[in-house]
Amino acid sequence: MSFERDFPANKGAALVLGGSGGIGSAICTAFAEAGTNVALTYRTNKQAGEEVVAAIETAGRSGAAFPLAMEDRTAVNETLQDVIKKFGRIHTVVNASGSHIAMKFLGDIPPDEFWRVMESDTAGFYNVVHALLPHMRKEGGSFVAIGTTGMFRWPSKDALSVIPKAANDAIMTGIAREEGRNGIRANSVALGLIDAGLFLKLKGTAYDDRYIDAAVRNSALKRLGTAEEVAQAVLFFASNRARFVTGQTLVLDGGYSL
Incomplete structure:
Protein backbone atom coordinates (compact mmCIF):
# COMPACT_ATOMS: atom_id res chain seq x y z
CA MET A 1 0.00 0.00 0.00
CA SER A 2 1.57 3.27 -1.10
CA PHE A 3 0.90 6.52 0.72
CA GLU A 4 2.15 8.38 -2.34
CA ARG A 5 -0.89 7.00 -4.17
CA ASP A 6 -3.38 6.66 -1.34
CA PHE A 7 -2.49 9.89 0.47
CA PRO A 8 -1.59 12.35 -2.31
CA ALA A 9 -2.36 15.37 -0.10
CA ASN A 10 -1.13 13.95 3.19
CA LYS A 11 2.18 15.59 3.90
CA GLY A 12 3.25 15.34 7.50
CA ALA A 13 3.30 12.26 9.66
CA ALA A 14 1.30 9.48 11.22
CA LEU A 15 1.38 9.48 15.02
CA VAL A 16 1.40 6.06 16.66
CA LEU A 17 0.66 6.17 20.38
CA GLY A 18 2.47 3.25 21.97
CA GLY A 19 4.57 2.80 18.87
CA SER A 20 7.46 1.19 20.76
CA GLY A 21 5.46 -1.94 21.59
CA GLY A 22 5.28 -5.16 19.62
CA ILE A 23 2.14 -4.26 17.71
CA GLY A 24 2.82 -0.52 17.64
CA SER A 25 6.29 -1.02 16.17
CA ALA A 26 4.87 -3.16 13.34
CA ILE A 27 2.37 -0.39 12.60
CA CYS A 28 5.14 2.23 12.54
CA THR A 29 7.25 0.17 10.15
CA ALA A 30 4.26 -0.49 7.86
CA PHE A 31 3.47 3.23 7.67
CA ALA A 32 7.08 4.01 6.81
CA GLU A 33 7.23 1.30 4.15
CA ALA A 34 4.00 2.73 2.71
CA GLY A 35 5.72 6.08 2.30
CA THR A 36 4.82 8.32 5.21
CA ASN A 37 6.83 9.83 8.05
CA VAL A 38 6.07 8.47 11.51
CA ALA A 39 6.10 9.92 15.01
CA LEU A 40 5.67 7.51 17.89
CA THR A 41 5.35 7.66 21.64
CA TYR A 42 6.68 5.39 24.35
CA ARG A 43 6.11 5.47 28.08
CA THR A 44 9.49 4.47 29.56
CA ASN A 45 11.39 2.29 27.07
CA LYS A 46 13.52 4.84 25.25
CA GLN A 47 15.70 2.17 23.66
CA ALA A 48 12.69 0.45 22.09
CA GLY A 49 11.50 3.79 20.74
CA GLU A 50 14.89 4.51 19.20
CA GLU A 51 14.97 1.06 17.58
CA VAL A 52 11.62 1.74 15.92
CA VAL A 53 12.87 5.10 14.66
CA ALA A 54 15.87 3.31 13.14
CA ALA A 55 13.50 0.92 11.33
CA ILE A 56 11.45 3.87 10.05
CA GLU A 57 14.58 5.55 8.72
CA THR A 58 15.78 2.29 7.14
CA ALA A 59 12.49 2.30 5.22
CA GLY A 60 13.44 5.72 3.87
CA ARG A 61 11.16 7.96 5.94
CA SER A 62 11.67 10.38 8.81
CA GLY A 63 10.84 9.19 12.31
CA ALA A 64 10.92 10.49 15.86
CA ALA A 65 10.12 8.99 19.26
CA PHE A 66 8.67 10.98 22.16
CA PRO A 67 8.28 9.91 25.81
CA LEU A 68 4.69 10.39 26.93
CA ALA A 69 2.42 9.50 29.82
CA MET A 70 -0.95 10.22 28.21
CA GLU A 71 -2.75 10.84 31.50
CA ASP A 72 -0.55 13.95 31.93
CA ARG A 73 -2.50 16.63 30.04
CA THR A 74 0.33 19.15 30.11
CA ALA A 75 2.76 16.59 28.70
CA VAL A 76 0.26 15.61 26.01
CA ASN A 77 -0.15 19.21 24.83
CA GLU A 78 3.59 19.87 24.82
CA THR A 79 4.47 16.62 23.07
CA LEU A 80 1.86 17.07 20.34
CA GLN A 81 3.14 20.56 19.66
CA ASP A 82 6.65 19.13 19.35
CA VAL A 83 5.40 16.54 16.84
CA ILE A 84 3.61 19.20 14.78
CA LYS A 85 6.64 21.48 14.90
CA LYS A 86 8.85 18.69 13.55
CA PHE A 87 6.54 17.26 10.89
CA TRP A 115 -9.02 3.71 37.96
CA ARG A 116 -5.27 3.76 37.36
CA VAL A 117 -5.79 1.85 34.11
CA MET A 118 -8.82 3.93 33.12
CA GLU A 119 -6.88 7.14 33.76
CA SER A 120 -3.96 5.98 31.64
CA ASP A 121 -5.77 4.20 28.81
CA THR A 122 -9.08 6.05 28.42
CA ALA A 123 -8.64 9.49 29.96
CA GLY A 124 -5.19 9.51 28.37
CA PHE A 125 -6.58 8.77 24.92
CA TYR A 126 -9.20 11.48 25.35
CA ASN A 127 -6.44 13.95 26.29
CA VAL A 128 -4.80 13.27 22.92
CA VAL A 129 -8.10 13.49 21.01
CA HIS A 130 -9.06 16.77 22.65
CA ALA A 131 -5.66 18.31 22.01
CA LEU A 132 -5.45 17.21 18.36
CA LEU A 133 -8.95 17.81 17.00
CA PRO A 134 -8.41 21.56 16.37
CA HIS A 135 -5.25 20.75 14.40
CA MET A 136 -6.83 17.96 12.37
CA ARG A 137 -9.96 19.97 11.52
CA LYS A 138 -7.82 22.20 9.29
CA GLU A 139 -7.05 19.50 6.70
CA GLY A 140 -8.88 16.39 7.86
CA GLY A 141 -7.35 13.13 8.88
CA SER A 142 -7.97 9.77 10.45
CA PHE A 143 -8.05 8.15 13.89
CA VAL A 144 -7.54 4.40 14.20
CA ALA A 145 -7.87 2.70 17.58
CA ILE A 146 -6.64 -0.75 18.53
CA GLY A 147 -9.50 -2.39 20.39
CA THR A 148 -10.35 -5.90 21.50
CA THR A 149 -12.61 -8.71 20.40
CA GLY A 150 -13.46 -8.99 24.08
CA MET A 151 -16.21 -6.45 23.42
CA PHE A 152 -17.97 -9.16 21.40
CA ARG A 153 -17.00 -12.30 23.34
CA TRP A 154 -16.05 -11.67 26.94
CA PRO A 155 -12.68 -13.16 27.97
CA SER A 156 -12.59 -13.99 31.68
CA LYS A 157 -9.99 -12.09 33.69
CA ASP A 158 -9.44 -9.53 30.92
CA ALA A 159 -11.63 -6.72 32.25
CA LEU A 160 -8.75 -4.26 32.54
CA SER A 161 -8.20 -4.57 28.81
CA VAL A 162 -11.80 -4.77 27.62
CA ILE A 163 -13.40 -1.98 29.66
CA PRO A 164 -10.98 0.85 28.76
CA LYS A 165 -11.05 -0.18 25.10
CA ALA A 166 -14.85 -0.26 25.12
CA ALA A 167 -14.82 3.31 26.44
CA ASN A 168 -12.30 4.30 23.77
CA ASP A 169 -14.56 2.72 21.16
CA ALA A 170 -17.33 5.07 22.29
CA ILE A 171 -14.96 8.01 21.90
CA MET A 172 -14.19 6.82 18.37
CA THR A 173 -17.90 6.66 17.54
CA GLY A 174 -18.27 10.23 18.77
CA ILE A 175 -15.37 11.40 16.60
CA ALA A 176 -16.80 9.63 13.56
CA ARG A 177 -20.27 11.08 13.99
CA GLU A 178 -19.34 14.62 15.00
CA GLU A 179 -16.12 15.27 13.08
CA GLY A 180 -16.93 13.77 9.69
CA ARG A 181 -18.04 17.20 8.52
CA ASN A 182 -14.45 18.30 9.11
CA GLY A 183 -12.98 15.51 7.02
CA ILE A 184 -11.99 13.42 10.04
CA ARG A 185 -12.67 9.68 10.08
CA ALA A 186 -12.45 7.27 13.02
CA ASN A 187 -12.33 3.47 12.89
CA SER A 188 -11.17 0.63 15.13
CA VAL A 189 -9.45 -2.73 14.78
CA ALA A 190 -10.63 -5.19 17.46
CA LEU A 191 -7.95 -7.78 18.17
CA GLY A 192 -8.08 -11.34 19.32
CA LEU A 193 -4.89 -13.07 20.46
CA ILE A 194 -1.96 -11.61 18.52
CA ASP A 195 1.44 -13.25 18.81
CA ALA A 196 3.17 -10.01 19.77
CA GLY A 197 3.27 -7.27 22.38
CA LEU A 198 1.55 -7.82 25.71
CA PHE A 199 0.60 -11.36 24.74
CA LEU A 200 4.27 -12.35 24.71
CA LYS A 201 4.82 -10.78 28.12
CA LEU A 202 1.90 -12.76 29.58
CA LYS A 203 2.67 -15.97 27.71
CA GLY A 204 3.46 -18.76 30.14
CA THR A 205 1.73 -16.99 33.06
CA ALA A 206 -1.73 -15.52 32.45
CA TYR A 207 -1.70 -17.08 28.98
CA ASP A 208 -0.55 -20.64 29.61
CA ASP A 209 -0.50 -23.39 27.00
CA ARG A 210 -3.99 -24.55 27.97
CA TYR A 211 -5.43 -21.03 27.51
CA ILE A 212 -3.70 -20.53 24.17
CA ASP A 213 -4.69 -23.96 22.86
CA ALA A 214 -8.33 -23.30 23.80
CA ALA A 215 -8.30 -19.89 22.08
CA VAL A 216 -6.83 -21.38 18.89
CA ARG A 217 -9.26 -24.30 18.98
CA ASN A 218 -12.24 -21.96 19.39
CA SER A 219 -11.23 -19.72 16.48
CA ALA A 220 -12.30 -20.34 12.90
CA LEU A 221 -8.80 -20.03 11.43
CA LYS A 222 -7.11 -22.15 14.15
CA ARG A 223 -4.12 -19.88 14.74
CA LEU A 224 -2.95 -16.70 16.40
CA GLY A 225 -2.74 -13.41 14.55
CA THR A 226 0.44 -11.51 13.73
CA ALA A 227 1.48 -7.92 14.32
CA GLU A 228 1.94 -7.49 10.58
CA GLU A 229 -1.69 -8.45 9.95
CA VAL A 230 -2.78 -5.82 12.47
CA ALA A 231 -0.59 -3.23 10.74
CA GLN A 232 -2.16 -3.90 7.35
CA ALA A 233 -5.67 -3.46 8.78
CA VAL A 234 -4.63 -0.16 10.35
CA LEU A 235 -3.11 1.01 7.06
CA PHE A 236 -6.35 0.27 5.23
CA PHE A 237 -8.43 2.37 7.64
CA ALA A 238 -5.88 5.21 7.50
CA SER A 239 -5.67 5.27 3.71
CA ASN A 240 -7.82 6.85 1.03
CA ARG A 241 -8.96 3.35 0.15
CA ALA A 242 -11.21 3.71 3.20
CA ARG A 243 -12.10 7.36 2.57
CA PHE A 244 -15.86 6.60 2.75
CA VAL A 245 -15.51 4.40 5.85
CA THR A 246 -15.97 5.82 9.33
CA GLY A 247 -17.33 4.68 12.67
CA GLN A 248 -16.57 1.04 11.88
CA THR A 249 -14.84 -1.81 13.70
CA LEU A 250 -12.90 -4.52 11.90
CA VAL A 251 -12.71 -7.64 14.05
CA LEU A 252 -9.30 -9.20 13.57
CA ASP A 253 -9.50 -12.35 15.68
CA GLY A 254 -9.39 -15.29 13.26
CA GLY A 255 -13.07 -15.88 13.81
CA TYR A 256 -12.82 -16.33 17.61
CA SER A 257 -15.88 -14.16 18.29
CA LEU A 258 -18.15 -15.98 15.82
Whole structure:
Protein backbone atom coordinates (compact mmCIF):
# COMPACT_ATOMS: atom_id res chain seq x y z
CA MET A 1 0.00 0.00 0.00
CA SER A 2 1.57 3.27 -1.10
CA PHE A 3 0.90 6.52 0.72
CA GLU A 4 2.15 8.38 -2.34
CA ARG A 5 -0.89 7.00 -4.17
CA ASP A 6 -3.38 6.66 -1.34
CA PHE A 7 -2.49 9.89 0.47
CA PRO A 8 -1.59 12.35 -2.31
CA ALA A 9 -2.36 15.37 -0.10
CA ASN A 10 -1.13 13.95 3.19
CA LYS A 11 2.18 15.59 3.90
CA GLY A 12 3.25 15.34 7.50
CA ALA A 13 3.30 12.26 9.66
CA ALA A 14 1.30 9.48 11.22
CA LEU A 15 1.38 9.48 15.02
CA VAL A 16 1.40 6.06 16.66
CA LEU A 17 0.66 6.17 20.38
CA GLY A 18 2.47 3.25 21.97
CA GLY A 19 4.57 2.80 18.87
CA SER A 20 7.46 1.19 20.76
CA GLY A 21 5.46 -1.94 21.59
CA GLY A 22 5.28 -5.16 19.62
CA ILE A 23 2.14 -4.26 17.71
CA GLY A 24 2.82 -0.52 17.64
CA SER A 25 6.29 -1.02 16.17
CA ALA A 26 4.87 -3.16 13.34
CA ILE A 27 2.37 -0.39 12.60
CA CYS A 28 5.14 2.23 12.54
CA THR A 29 7.25 0.17 10.15
CA ALA A 30 4.26 -0.49 7.86
CA PHE A 31 3.47 3.23 7.67
CA ALA A 32 7.08 4.01 6.81
CA GLU A 33 7.23 1.30 4.15
CA ALA A 34 4.00 2.73 2.71
CA GLY A 35 5.72 6.08 2.30
CA THR A 36 4.82 8.32 5.21
CA ASN A 37 6.83 9.83 8.05
CA VAL A 38 6.07 8.47 11.51
CA ALA A 39 6.10 9.92 15.01
CA LEU A 40 5.67 7.51 17.89
CA THR A 41 5.35 7.66 21.64
CA TYR A 42 6.68 5.39 24.35
CA ARG A 43 6.11 5.47 28.08
CA THR A 44 9.49 4.47 29.56
CA ASN A 45 11.39 2.29 27.07
CA LYS A 46 13.52 4.84 25.25
CA GLN A 47 15.70 2.17 23.66
CA ALA A 48 12.69 0.45 22.09
CA GLY A 49 11.50 3.79 20.74
CA GLU A 50 14.89 4.51 19.20
CA GLU A 51 14.97 1.06 17.58
CA VAL A 52 11.62 1.74 15.92
CA VAL A 53 12.87 5.10 14.66
CA ALA A 54 15.87 3.31 13.14
CA ALA A 55 13.50 0.92 11.33
CA ILE A 56 11.45 3.87 10.05
CA GLU A 57 14.58 5.55 8.72
CA THR A 58 15.78 2.29 7.14
CA ALA A 59 12.49 2.30 5.22
CA GLY A 60 13.44 5.72 3.87
CA ARG A 61 11.16 7.96 5.94
CA SER A 62 11.67 10.38 8.81
CA GLY A 63 10.84 9.19 12.31
CA ALA A 64 10.92 10.49 15.86
CA ALA A 65 10.12 8.99 19.26
CA PHE A 66 8.67 10.98 22.16
CA PRO A 67 8.28 9.91 25.81
CA LEU A 68 4.69 10.39 26.93
CA ALA A 69 2.42 9.50 29.82
CA MET A 70 -0.95 10.22 28.21
CA GLU A 71 -2.75 10.84 31.50
CA ASP A 72 -0.55 13.95 31.93
CA ARG A 73 -2.50 16.63 30.04
CA THR A 74 0.33 19.15 30.11
CA ALA A 75 2.76 16.59 28.70
CA VAL A 76 0.26 15.61 26.01
CA ASN A 77 -0.15 19.21 24.83
CA GLU A 78 3.59 19.87 24.82
CA THR A 79 4.47 16.62 23.07
CA LEU A 80 1.86 17.07 20.34
CA GLN A 81 3.14 20.56 19.66
CA ASP A 82 6.65 19.13 19.35
CA VAL A 83 5.40 16.54 16.84
CA ILE A 84 3.61 19.20 14.78
CA LYS A 85 6.64 21.48 14.90
CA LYS A 86 8.85 18.69 13.55
CA PHE A 87 6.54 17.26 10.89
CA GLY A 88 4.21 20.16 10.10
CA ARG A 89 1.08 18.07 10.25
CA ILE A 90 -0.37 14.97 11.88
CA HIS A 91 -2.63 13.28 9.33
CA THR A 92 -3.24 9.99 11.17
CA VAL A 93 -3.44 9.06 14.85
CA VAL A 94 -3.21 5.39 15.82
CA ASN A 95 -3.87 4.45 19.42
CA ALA A 96 -1.82 1.30 20.01
CA SER A 97 -1.04 2.11 23.64
CA GLY A 98 -2.18 0.14 26.64
CA SER A 99 -1.25 -0.54 30.23
CA HIS A 100 0.56 -3.66 31.37
CA ILE A 101 -2.34 -5.25 33.24
CA ALA A 102 -2.93 -8.09 35.67
CA MET A 103 -5.35 -10.81 34.60
CA LYS A 104 -8.08 -10.87 37.28
CA PHE A 105 -11.76 -11.57 37.57
CA LEU A 106 -13.74 -8.33 37.51
CA GLY A 107 -14.77 -8.64 41.17
CA ASP A 108 -11.16 -9.08 42.27
CA ILE A 109 -9.87 -5.80 40.80
CA PRO A 110 -9.30 -3.15 43.51
CA PRO A 111 -10.89 0.21 42.61
CA ASP A 112 -7.51 1.98 42.75
CA GLU A 113 -6.10 -0.43 40.18
CA PHE A 114 -9.17 -0.08 37.97
CA TRP A 115 -9.02 3.71 37.96
CA ARG A 116 -5.27 3.76 37.36
CA VAL A 117 -5.79 1.85 34.11
CA MET A 118 -8.82 3.93 33.12
CA GLU A 119 -6.88 7.14 33.76
CA SER A 120 -3.96 5.98 31.64
CA ASP A 121 -5.77 4.20 28.81
CA THR A 122 -9.08 6.05 28.42
CA ALA A 123 -8.64 9.49 29.96
CA GLY A 124 -5.19 9.51 28.37
CA PHE A 125 -6.58 8.77 24.92
CA TYR A 126 -9.20 11.48 25.35
CA ASN A 127 -6.44 13.95 26.29
CA VAL A 128 -4.80 13.27 22.92
CA VAL A 129 -8.10 13.49 21.01
CA HIS A 130 -9.06 16.77 22.65
CA ALA A 131 -5.66 18.31 22.01
CA LEU A 132 -5.45 17.21 18.36
CA LEU A 133 -8.95 17.81 17.00
CA PRO A 134 -8.41 21.56 16.37
CA HIS A 135 -5.25 20.75 14.40
CA MET A 136 -6.83 17.96 12.37
CA ARG A 137 -9.96 19.97 11.52
CA LYS A 138 -7.82 22.20 9.29
CA GLU A 139 -7.05 19.50 6.70
CA GLY A 140 -8.88 16.39 7.86
CA GLY A 141 -7.35 13.13 8.88
CA SER A 142 -7.97 9.77 10.45
CA PHE A 143 -8.05 8.15 13.89
CA VAL A 144 -7.54 4.40 14.20
CA ALA A 145 -7.87 2.70 17.58
CA ILE A 146 -6.64 -0.75 18.53
CA GLY A 147 -9.50 -2.39 20.39
CA THR A 148 -10.35 -5.90 21.50
CA THR A 149 -12.61 -8.71 20.40
CA GLY A 150 -13.46 -8.99 24.08
CA MET A 151 -16.21 -6.45 23.42
CA PHE A 152 -17.97 -9.16 21.40
CA ARG A 153 -17.00 -12.30 23.34
CA TRP A 154 -16.05 -11.67 26.94
CA PRO A 155 -12.68 -13.16 27.97
CA SER A 156 -12.59 -13.99 31.68
CA LYS A 157 -9.99 -12.09 33.69
CA ASP A 158 -9.44 -9.53 30.92
CA ALA A 159 -11.63 -6.72 32.25
CA LEU A 160 -8.75 -4.26 32.54
CA SER A 161 -8.20 -4.57 28.81
CA VAL A 162 -11.80 -4.77 27.62
CA ILE A 163 -13.40 -1.98 29.66
CA PRO A 164 -10.98 0.85 28.76
CA LYS A 165 -11.05 -0.18 25.10
CA ALA A 166 -14.85 -0.26 25.12
CA ALA A 167 -14.82 3.31 26.44
CA ASN A 168 -12.30 4.30 23.77
CA ASP A 169 -14.56 2.72 21.16
CA ALA A 170 -17.33 5.07 22.29
CA ILE A 171 -14.96 8.01 21.90
CA MET A 172 -14.19 6.82 18.37
CA THR A 173 -17.90 6.66 17.54
CA GLY A 174 -18.27 10.23 18.77
CA ILE A 175 -15.37 11.40 16.60
CA ALA A 176 -16.80 9.63 13.56
CA ARG A 177 -20.27 11.08 13.99
CA GLU A 178 -19.34 14.62 15.00
CA GLU A 179 -16.12 15.27 13.08
CA GLY A 180 -16.93 13.77 9.69
CA ARG A 181 -18.04 17.20 8.52
CA ASN A 182 -14.45 18.30 9.11
CA GLY A 183 -12.98 15.51 7.02
CA ILE A 184 -11.99 13.42 10.04
CA ARG A 185 -12.67 9.68 10.08
CA ALA A 186 -12.45 7.27 13.02
CA ASN A 187 -12.33 3.47 12.89
CA SER A 188 -11.17 0.63 15.13
CA VAL A 189 -9.45 -2.73 14.78
CA ALA A 190 -10.63 -5.19 17.46
CA LEU A 191 -7.95 -7.78 18.17
CA GLY A 192 -8.08 -11.34 19.32
CA LEU A 193 -4.89 -13.07 20.46
CA ILE A 194 -1.96 -11.61 18.52
CA ASP A 195 1.44 -13.25 18.81
CA ALA A 196 3.17 -10.01 19.77
CA GLY A 197 3.27 -7.27 22.38
CA LEU A 198 1.55 -7.82 25.71
CA PHE A 199 0.60 -11.36 24.74
CA LEU A 200 4.27 -12.35 24.71
CA LYS A 201 4.82 -10.78 28.12
CA LEU A 202 1.90 -12.76 29.58
CA LYS A 203 2.67 -15.97 27.71
CA GLY A 204 3.46 -18.76 30.14
CA THR A 205 1.73 -16.99 33.06
CA ALA A 206 -1.73 -15.52 32.45
CA TYR A 207 -1.70 -17.08 28.98
CA ASP A 208 -0.55 -20.64 29.61
CA ASP A 209 -0.50 -23.39 27.00
CA ARG A 210 -3.99 -24.55 27.97
CA TYR A 211 -5.43 -21.03 27.51
CA ILE A 212 -3.70 -20.53 24.17
CA ASP A 213 -4.69 -23.96 22.86
CA ALA A 214 -8.33 -23.30 23.80
CA ALA A 215 -8.30 -19.89 22.08
CA VAL A 216 -6.83 -21.38 18.89
CA ARG A 217 -9.26 -24.30 18.98
CA ASN A 218 -12.24 -21.96 19.39
CA SER A 219 -11.23 -19.72 16.48
CA ALA A 220 -12.30 -20.34 12.90
CA LEU A 221 -8.80 -20.03 11.43
CA LYS A 222 -7.11 -22.15 14.15
CA ARG A 223 -4.12 -19.88 14.74
CA LEU A 224 -2.95 -16.70 16.40
CA GLY A 225 -2.74 -13.41 14.55
CA THR A 226 0.44 -11.51 13.73
CA ALA A 227 1.48 -7.92 14.32
CA GLU A 228 1.94 -7.49 10.58
CA GLU A 229 -1.69 -8.45 9.95
CA VAL A 230 -2.78 -5.82 12.47
CA ALA A 231 -0.59 -3.23 10.74
CA GLN A 232 -2.16 -3.90 7.35
CA ALA A 233 -5.67 -3.46 8.78
CA VAL A 234 -4.63 -0.16 10.35
CA LEU A 235 -3.11 1.01 7.06
CA PHE A 236 -6.35 0.27 5.23
CA PHE A 237 -8.43 2.37 7.64
CA ALA A 238 -5.88 5.21 7.50
CA SER A 239 -5.67 5.27 3.71
CA ASN A 240 -7.82 6.85 1.03
CA ARG A 241 -8.96 3.35 0.15
CA ALA A 242 -11.21 3.71 3.20
CA ARG A 243 -12.10 7.36 2.57
CA PHE A 244 -15.86 6.60 2.75
CA VAL A 245 -15.51 4.40 5.85
CA THR A 246 -15.97 5.82 9.33
CA GLY A 247 -17.33 4.68 12.67
CA GLN A 248 -16.57 1.04 11.88
CA THR A 249 -14.84 -1.81 13.70
CA LEU A 250 -12.90 -4.52 11.90
CA VAL A 251 -12.71 -7.64 14.05
CA LEU A 252 -9.30 -9.20 13.57
CA ASP A 253 -9.50 -12.35 15.68
CA GLY A 254 -9.39 -15.29 13.26
CA GLY A 255 -13.07 -15.88 13.81
CA TYR A 256 -12.82 -16.33 17.61
CA SER A 257 -15.88 -14.16 18.29
CA LEU A 258 -18.15 -15.98 15.82
